Amino acid sequence: MPLDNVVFWVFAPVSVGSAIAMLFQRNAVHAALFLIVNFFTISVFYLVLGASFLFAVQIIVYAGAIMVLFLFVIMLLGVDREETLVERLKGHRVLAITLGAGVALELFFAIRAGVGFATKAPPSFDEAVNSGGNVVALSRVLFRDYFFPFEVTSVLLIVAAVAVMVLASRPRRVFTRAGSETTSEDTTSEETT
Amino acid sequence: MRTPISYFLIVSAMLFAIGTVGVLVRKNALIIFMSVELQLNAVNLALVSFSRMHGNLDGQVLAFFSMVVAAAEVVVGLAIIVNVYRRRQSASVDDVSVLRG
Numbered sequence: 035m036p037l038d039n040v041v042f043w044v045f046a047p048v049s050v051g052s053a054i055a056m057l058f059q060r061n062a063v064h065a066a067l068f069l070i071v072n073f074f075t076i077s078v079f080y081l082v083l084g085a086s087f088l089f090a091v092q093i094i095v096y097a098g099a100i101m102v103l104f105l106f107v108i109m110l111l112g113v114d115r116e117e118t119l120v121e122r123l124k125g126h127r128v129l130a131i132t133l134g135a136g137v138a139l140e141l142f143f144a145i146r147a148g149v150g151f152a153t154k155a156p157p158s159f160d161e162a163v164n165s166g167g168n169v170v171a172l173s174r175v176l177f178r179d180y181f182f183p184f185e186v187t188s189v190l191l192i193v194a195a196v197a198v199m200v201l202a203s204r205p206r207r208v209f210t211r212a213g214s215e216t217t218s219e220d221t222t223s224e225e226t227t
Numbered sequence: 228m229r230t231p232i233s234y235f236l237i238v239s240a241m242l243f244a245i246g247t248v249g250v251l252v253r254k255n256a257l258i259i260f261m262s263v264e265l266q267l268n269a270v271n272l273a274l275v276s277f278s279r280m281h282g283n284l285d286g287q288v289l290a291f292f293s294m295v296v297a298a299a300e301v302v303v304g305l306a307i308i309v310n311v312y313r314r315r316q317s318a319s320v321d322d323v324s325v326l327r328g
Contacts, residue, residue, distance in 0.1 A: 036228075036229040036230075038228050038229060038230050039230050042230045042234060042235075046238050049242065050238065050242065050245070053241075053242050053245040053246070053265055056258075056261065056262075056265070057245060057248060057249050057252070057253075057262075059258075062255055062258055065258050065261060066261065069261050069264065072242075072265065072268070073268065076268050076271070076272055079235060079238070079272055079275075080272075082228070082230070083228075083235065083275050083276060083278075083279045084228075084279055085275045085278070085279075085287050087291075088271075088290055088291065088294075091291065095298060096264075096268070096294070096297075099298070100264070100297070100298060100301050103301060103302070104257065104260075104261065104301075104305070107257065107305045107308065107309060108257055110309065111257070111309070111312050111318055122321055126251075126252075130248055130252045131248055131252070133247070133251065134244045134245070134248030134251070135244070137243070137244045137247050138240060138241060138243075138244035141240035141243065141244065142237065142240060145233055145236045146233075149232065149233055149236065149280065150233065151233045152231050152233070153231055153232045153233050153280060154228075154231060154232070155228050155232055155279045155280055155282075156280075156282040157228075158282075159228070159279060159282055162282065163282055163283060163284060171284055172284055172287055172288065172291075175283075175285065175287075175288055176288055176291070179285075179288075180288050180292075183292060184292075187292060187295045187296070190295070190296065190299055191295065191299055193299075194298075194299035194300075194302050194303055195302070197303055197306075198302050198303060198306045201303070201306040201307065201310055202306050202309065
């Protein structure tokens with residue numbers, strides 16, 4: 035049995051199992067931890083598929099940065115709140131699970147119709163495409179064919195950073211000349227709640 | 228590599244479906260957001276698999292871009308959730324039925 039087969043059959047159940055476990059966690063912190071496990075298994079799949087750069091990026095960006103941000107917000111909002119099991123819409127949970135199973139079946143048949151179940155990768159992927167290493171090959175594609183989109187993503191990141199600074203800043207108190215204190219839109223509602 | 232590419236695609240489809248169920252069933256806004264992240268990751272896995280299948284790196288570049296967009300989206304989304312929580316003292320989506328502040 036070749037090694038990548040072993041790796042796949044070890045990590046695929048862990049991946050799907052951790053995703054399902056995330057779904058059933060009442061506690062948001064536990065859900066986040068299961069999602070981190072899932073991200074690690076996906077990064078292992080990237081390694082098997084020959085995307086070693088994305089393997090590193092997946093661990094650093096997703097499992098590192100994004101999930102730490104999630105955990106930070108969960109801790110900030112308080113972890114002891116558990117969500118209610120009351121259904122606002124009748125039969126909403128059953129319908130949702132039926133729909134999810136439908137999506138899974140549809141994708142399953144789409145894969146069977148589109149690529150077939152026994153599709154093998156081209157055997158020379160590592161020599162032909164990843165020549166000189168995956169990072170070198172990827173940078174060659176990224177900085178030649180996709181240079182403009184790459185620059186646009188930097189603009190996107192700056193816009194996102196500015197937007198978050200605007201969203202997260204508490205509104206400042208405004209003092210008028212008469213000495214009476216008026217507040218901008220947010221503080222009034224905070225006093226009433 | 229002996230493992231058929233379609234196996235990875237099937238794992239990706241299962242993760243995507245689990246993420247869909249998570250978005251539809253859960254009520255905590257943070258867990259809904261995590262389910263969306265799971266869906267994004269499933270699609271990334273499919274993109275990398277297709278890249279391997281077709282023997283070029285365009286799929287990996289696209290997965291890289293989608294990671295950048297996901298990072299930006301997470302930051303903005305979490306800021307919105309924190310803002311909603313400040314107003315309503317709740318992160319449940321049932322309590323946020325109107326957009327009005």
